[in-house]
Amino acid sequence: MGSEVDAPAVDSTKVVNGCLSNDKKVTVVFVLGGPGSGKGTQCANIVKYFGFTHLSAGDLLRAEIKSGSENGTMIQNMIKEGKIVPSEVTVKLLQRAMQESRNNKFLIDGFPRNEENRAAFEKVTGIKPEFVLFFNCSEEEMEKRLLSRNEGRVDDNNETIRKRFKVFVESSIPVIEYYDAKSKVRKVDAGKSIDEVFEAVKSIFTPAN
Ligand SMILES: Nc1ncnc2c1ncn2[C@@H]1O[C@H](COP(=O)(O)OP(=O)(O)O)[C@@H](O)[C@H]1O
Numbered sequence: 198m199g200s201e202v203d204a205p206a207v208d209s210t211k212v213v214n215g216c217l218s219n220d221k222k223v224t225v226v227f228v229l230g231g232p233g234s235g236k237g238t239q240c241a242n243i244v245k246y247f248g249f250t251h252l253s254a255g256d257l258l259r260a261e262i263k264s265g266s267e268n269g270t271m272i273q274n275m276i277k278e279g280k281i282v283p284s285e286v287t288v289k290l291l292q293r294a295m296q297e298s299r300n301n302k303f304l305i306d307g308f309p310r311n312e313e314n315r316a317a318f319e320k321v322t323g324i325k326p327e328f329v330l331f332f333n334c335s336e337e338e339m340e341k342r343l344l345s346r347n348e349g350r351v352d353d354n355n356e357t358i359r360k361r362f363k364v365f366v367e368s369s370i371p372v373i374e375y376y377d378a379k380s381k382v383r384k385v386d387a388g389k390s391i392d393e394v395f396e397a398v399k400s401i402f403t404p405a406n
Pocket residue numbers: 230231232233234235236237238239342343345346347387388389390391392394
């Protein structure tokens with residue numbers, strides 16, 4: 198099926214270069230989509246049905262703030278402004294989480310959010326995604342969902358939501374286009390109900406034979 202060059206799982210040498218210390222092959226799916234498009238919700242379903250480990254870049258960054266890390270204040274300020282945290286920080290968190298996991302299949306949610314994220318991850322880990330799951334949703338629907346998410350997040354307010362939408366269009370869409378040019382994007386209509394969206398997701402993760 199896929200070409201040799203685009204083989205999804207990296208070979209063990211590359212992974213060792215990227216400091217995943219053991220000999221395991223790693224499969225990564227990037228899960229992208231605007232804020233509120235349902236990435237986290239669908240990832241929870243995919244974990245249950247398909248045995249992936251869910252790594253949310255946003256959750257890892259929020260945990261880093263809580264842990265009292267020296268970067269905490271900087272991360273908090275960037276999240277409040279809807280800005281993208283420097284890749285050095287986020288890639289390290291993702292890499293550590295993959296190393297600590299006993300799984301070899303990861304959903305990386307909300308990452309890469311810009312070209313710098315994309316290039317840094319690939320350079321540091323040597324990992325290329327198997328595919329990119331893209332949740333396509335209107336801003337109107339995403340805004341409605343974010344304003345009723347009720348998780349007490351500092352960025353789920355009108356002002357920050359505007360900024361996050363702008364960053365998504367200007368910085369994250371180009372990453373999706375980059376992978377689309379490589380035929381790696383699996384696009385889902387995320388404006389439907391949670392169950393309907395998951396039906397579409399399932400068909401993407403279920404190998405056709
Ligand atoms: N298909 C859907 N229809 C309606 N609400 C949804 C749907 N998917 C998720 N939600 C809700 O919208 C909010 C944002 O979803 P979430 O999964 O956190 O999105 P993201 O991680 O992309 O920001 C949550 O409160 C979630 O329960």
